[in-house]
Amino acid sequence: xxxxxxxxxxxxxxxxxxxxxxxxxxGYHVEVANSGxxxxxxxxxxxxxxxxDVMMPGMNGYETCNSLRQDHDxxxxxxxxxxxxxxxxxKVEGLQMGADDYITKSxxxxxxxxxxxxxxxxxxxxxxxxxxxxxxxxxxxNIVRERSVELLFQPIFYLKPRKLFxxxxxxxxxxxxxxxxxEKLFQCALNYGVFLDLEIMYRKKALNIFGDLISEKLLxxxxxxxxxxxxxxxxxISIYGKPDQVVFEITERSEIKNFPVxxxxxxxxxxxxxxxxxxxxxxxxSSLDAVAEIAPDYAKxxxxxxxxxxxNQKKQNLIKVIxxxxxxxxxISIAEGIETKEELDIxxxxxxxxxQGYLLGRPSVLLLKE
Numbered sequence: 003x004x005x006x007x008x009x010x011x012x013x014x015x016x017x018x019x020x021x022x023x024x025x026x027x028x029g030y031h032v033e034v035a036n037s038g039x040x041x042x043x044x045x046x047x048x049x050x051x052x053x054x055d056v057m058m059p060g061m062n063g064y065e066t067c068n069s070l071r072q073d074h075d076x077x078x079x080x081x082x083x084x085x086x087x088x089x090x091x092x093k094v095e096g097l098q099m100g101a102d103d104y105i106t107k108s109x110x111x112x113x114x115x116x117x118x119x120x121x122x123x124x125x126x127x128x129x130x131x132x133x134x135x136x137x138x139x140x141x142x143x144n145i146v147r148e149r150s151v152e153l154l155f156q157p158i159f160y161l162k163p164r165k166l167f168x169x170x171x172x173x174x175x176x177x178x179x180x181x182x183x184x185e186k187l188f189q190c191a192l193n194y195g196v197f198l199d200l201e202i203m204y205r206k207k208a209l210n211i212f213g214d215l216i217s218e219k220l221l222x223x224x225x226x227x228x229x230x231x232x233x234x235x236x237x238x239i240s241i242y243g244k245p246d247q248v249v250f251e252i253t254e255r256s257e258i259k260n261f262p263v264x265x266x267x268x269x270x271x272x273x274x275x276x277x278x279x280x281x282x283x284x285x286x287x288s289s290l291d292a293v294a295e296i297a298p299d300y301a302k303x304x305x306x307x308x309x310x311x312x313x314n315q316k317k318q319n320l321i322k323v324i325x326x327x328x329x330x331x332x333x334i335s336i337a338e339g340i341e342t343k344e345e346l347d348i349x350x351x352x353x354x355x356x357x358q359g360y361l362l363g364r365p366s367v368l369l370l371k372e
Contacts, residue, residue, distance in 0.1 A: 005031040006122055009049040011041040011066065012084075013058040017107075021053075024111055030118075038066035045076040051122055054101070056085035064099045071100035080121045084114075123185065135194075141181055142196045150176045151187075151204050153211060154365035158222065158336060158358045161350050168220035168249070170358065171208045172365050198234045206241055222279060225250040230267055245275035249300060252292070253281045261295070268296055279336070284324055293327060301328050303354070305339025312344040318352065325353055 008030045012018040015036065022032040033049065035041040038061030045052065052070070056063035063083055070076045082103045097104060103117050145151060155169040173188075175181035181190060191197040205223060212221060229235060230250075242248045250271065268278055279300035280292050284307040293301050303324065311317045328335045337349050340359030349357060 005029060006051065007031045007033070007047075007049040008118070009033050009035060009041065009044055009047075009052045011035045011038070011052065011058075011063070012055040013037060014055075028115055038062065038069075041066050042069055042073070042076075045070055045073075045079060048075075049079060051080045051082065051118060053082050053084050053118075056083055067099040067101050082114075082117060082121060138180065138190050139194050139196075141179065142191055142194060142200070145175060145181065145187075146196060146199045146203050149203055149207050151200075151207065152177065152367070153204065153208050154367060155212075156358055156365040157363035158220075158356055159362050160356050161346070161354060166219070166363075167356070168222055169212075170222040170251070170365075171204075171224075173204045192228065197228070198232060198238070201229055202234075202238055202241065205238065209241065209243075220247055220249050220277070222249045222251050224253050224281075226253050227264065230271075231264065235267075239271065239274070239276065242276070246277070249277040249279050251279040251281050251300075251302065252296070252298070265295055272299075284320055290324070290327065293324075293331075293333065297331055298333060300334045300336055300356075302336045302338050305359070308337050308339050308345060308349070308359070309341070310345070312342070312348045318348070321349075321352055321354070328355075 006029075008025055010018055010022055010025070010032055012021070012034070013036050018034045018036065022034055025032045033044060033047075035044045038058055041052070041054070054063045054067060058066075061069075063085065067081055067083065070079065070081065077100075081101045082105060083101045084105055084107060086107050102121055105114055105117055152174040154172040154174065156172060157166050158168040158170060159166050172184070174184050175187040181187045188197065188200065191200040208221065208223070212219075229238065230252075232238075239245075250268075252268070272278060277299040278296060279302055280296060280298045281302050282304040283290065283293060283301045284304040301324065303321065307317055307320065311321065325335055327333070335355045337345075337354045337357040338359065340346050340349065340357045340361045342361060346357065346361055
C-alpha cells in the first residue's frame with residue numbers, strides 16, 4: 003500500500019522530529035519544513051496533507067496557509083493547523099485563511115491521527131465534487147424526494163446468554179451512484195444544504211421499514227454533533243413515536259463546539275425517554291472523558307480495540323479499565339467489529355455485555371431471524 007505523504011511545518015526542530023517519528027510509526031511518509039517559505043516550496047511536491055504550525059518567525063502559519071490557498075498548484079491540499087493557541091478567535095482566523103481543521107498541540111496523538119485520517123478520507127472522496135456540483139445537488143434532491151437511500155440493519159446481541167436486542171441503522175446512497183458511499187452522501191448533503199432533509203427522510207424510512215418490531219427491539223441511529231446542535235433537532239426527534247426504543251449514537255466527538263452545552267442537550271434528550279450511546283470508546287482519552295461526562299446508556303468499544311484482542315494483552319488491559327468504568331456507572335458495554343470466535347470468546351470471558359460484527363451478523367436489508 004502506498005504511504006500517504008504528509009508535509010509537517012514547524013520551526014521547532016525537536017518538536018518536528020518527535021512528531022515526524024510518531025507519524026512515521028503510524029505508517030505515513032513525512033517530510034519536514036522548518037519555515038513558511040520552505041513549506042511553500044515543498045508543497046509543490048503535492049503532499050496528501052499539510053500539518054502547519056502557526057507560531058513561526060518570518061512567515062507565520064496564517065500567512066503560509068493563505069499563500070498555499072492562493073497558489074493554483076497547492077490550493078486544494080488539505081491543511082490542519084497545529085498550534086498551542088486555542089482561543090476561538092485563533093481558530094476562526096485559521097479557518098478563514100483556508101485551513102480545513104485546527105487542533106492544539108496539547109491534544110493527544112490519537113485525536114490528531116483521527117483528524118488526519120478523516121481529512122484524507124474526505125479529500126479522496128470529494129476530488130470530483132466541484133466539477134460535478136450541479137449534478138450532485140440534483141442527485142441529492144432526487145434521493146430525498148424519492149427516498150432512494152438503501153438502509154441496512156446490523157444486529158446487536160447480548161453475549162451471555164446470546165440474545166438479539168437491537169439493530170444499528172446504516173445508510174447508503176443508491177447503488178452504483180456517485181453518492182453510494184455514506185460518508186460522501188452525508189458530507190455532500192451538508193455542503194449543499196440538504197443535510198437535515200436527508201436526516202429526516204432516512205430516519206422516517208427506517209421507522210417505516212421496522213414497523214411494529216420497534217416495540218420489541220431497540221434501534222441505534224447515528225447522531226453527529228451537527229444534527230444534535232441544529233435548531234431542527236426537535237423536528238428530527240419528533241418523528242420517533244416511541245422514544246424509549248430509540249438510541250442516539252454519538253459520533254464525531256471532535257466536532258462538538260461547546261461540550262457543556264452539548265451535554266445539556268443530551269440530558270434533555272434522555273429526559274424525554276431516548277437512550278444515548280457513545281461510539282468508538284477506547285480510541286483515546288477523549289472518548290473515556292465523554293463517557294464520564296455524558297453518562298450514556300451504552301458504550302460502544304472501538305473496533306480497532308477489538309480486532310486481535312485475543313492475542314494483545316495491552317488491548318485487554320484497556321478493555322478492563324473501560325469495563326470497570328461502565329460497571330460503576332451502570333453503562334452497557336458493546337464491542338464493535340467482532341470477526342473471529344477467538345475475539346468473541348475472550349470478550350465474553352472479560353464480561354463485555356454485548357457485541358456486533360460480521361461473526362454475529364452482517365448488516366442486511368432484510369431483518370435477520372433470531
